[in-house]
Amino acid sequence: RTKESGRNHYQFYDPEMSLEIAENFALETQLHEAIKNEELILHYQPQINIRTGQVYGVEALVRWNNSKLGLVKPNKFIPLAEKTGLILPMGEWVLKTACQQNKKWQKMGLPPVRVAVNLSAQQLQQPNLIETVENTLESVGLDPRWLELEVTESILMKNTTLASKTLHKLRDMGVYISMDDFGTGYSSLGYLKKFPFDTLKIDQSFVKELNQSPEDISIISAIMTLSRGFNMRVIAEGVENQNQLNLLQQLDCEEMQGYFFSHPLSPEEILKYLLSFNHKKYLSFP
Numbered sequence: 137r138t139k140e141s142g143r144n145h146y147q148f149y150d151p152e153m154s155l156e157i158a159e160n161f162a163l164e165t166q167l168h169e170a171i172k173n174e175e176l177i178l179h180y181q182p183q184i185n186i187r188t189g190q191v192y193g194v195e196a197l198v199r200w201n202n203s204k205l206g207l208v209k210p211n212k213f214i215p216l217a218e219k220t221g222l223i224l225p226m227g228e229w230v231l232k233t234a235c236q237q238n239k240k241w242q243k244m245g246l247p248p249v250r251v252a253v254n255l256s257a258q259q260l261q262q263p264n265l266i267e268t269v270e271n272t273l274e275s276v277g278l279d280p281r282w283l284e285l286e287v288t289e290s291i292l293m294k295n296t297t298l299a300s301k302t303l304h305k306l307r308d309m310g311v312y313i314s315m316d317d318f319g320t321g322y323s324s325l326g327y328l329k330k331f332p333f334d335t336l337k338i339d340q341s342f343v344k345e346l347n348q349s350p351e352d353i354s355i356i357s358a359i360m361t362l363s364r365g366f367n368m369r370v371i372a373e374g375v376e377n378q379n380q381l382n383l384l385q386q387l388d389c390e391e392m393q394g395y396f397f398s399h400p401l402s403p404e405e406i407l408k409y410l411l412s413f414n415h416k417k418y419l420s421f422p
């Protein structure tokens with residue numbers, strides 16, 4: 137490695153860039169170990185229907201519990217995992233772990249929830265993704281309707297035809313498909329026709345300043361209208377306060393996720409949350 141980078145050293149004259157490369161190299165080495173050493177962990181963030189007051193789903197969000205770095209957020213290592221191909225084993229681990237966790241909750245007799253798993257671009261490009269999902273569900277014994285797969289607009293742009301075929305097959309299996317960060321990508325609205333989405337996830341950037349922003353209100357209102365035409369569900373991400381909740385409710389958006397309800401929680405914490413929350417109606421929420 138030293139020799140190699142020595143030979144190409146003229147490319148790395150930018151000290152900041154060189155530091156970044158060195159950091160990434162160290163990170164990459166550790167990331168390899170991470171999977172082997174079982175340092176990855178899933179946190180779960182509840183998704184609430186404020187009309188019924190139920191937690192109907194949880195989103196699985198990966199964290200890397202590194203002995204030196206502490207709990208590392210996905211934005212720090214997912215891009216690197218994408219670049220190195222590590223995202224594939226990592227993605228399979230996430231899928232399996234999320235399904236197993238959900239099965240455990242069902243066996244405990246908790247009211248069933250759907251578990252949402254984020255897919256990466258590379259995963260969606262894998263010809264065997266359908267098989268992987270099928271095998272995972274089967275080995276875990278989880279009914280497909282308790283799994284949701286989230287994709288972003290940007291990952292659909294890579295190989296649209298293949299992505300569309302794959303997602304249709306997954307949906308035919310009974311798995312739910314949602315479009316994450318909706319409204320922020322470059323895709324056209326035509327994507328709504330091409331892909332079999334059950335759910336649109338309104339990006340948190342539209343929710344953030346909802347109170348002071350008539351523009352954001354019109355965007356969300358337009359998304360709600362669209363969703364009715366396509367018979368899709370809508371969930372708002374990044375709901376942090378009562379004001380946003382009220383406005384969203386007025387716009388007929390009844391599914392929500394965000395810090396107002398709960399941060400993403402460790403498996404132990406989310407279990408407590410599910411045990412206590414599901415027996416209450418939303419209106420009794422503090």
Ligand code: C2E
Binds near residue numbers: 256
């Ligand atoms: P995402 O899928 O859009 O997930 C939502 C992100 O928003 C999460 O960040 C969550 O913690 C955060 N969030 C939730 N509620 C609020 C809120 O009220 N306010 C604010 N400001 N933020 C909120 P996180 O966990 O850091 O994940 C970031 C991104 O990393 C995710 O965005 C997703 O794209 C990606 N990611 C996470 N886990 C996985 C995974 O297992 N596989 C893949 N491929 N990507 C993942």
Ligand code: MG
Binds near residue numbers: 195286316
């Ligand atoms: Mg997501």
Ligand code: MG
Binds near residue numbers: 337
């Ligand atoms: Mg999102």
Ligand code: MG
Binds near residue numbers: 317
């Ligand atoms: Mg995001």
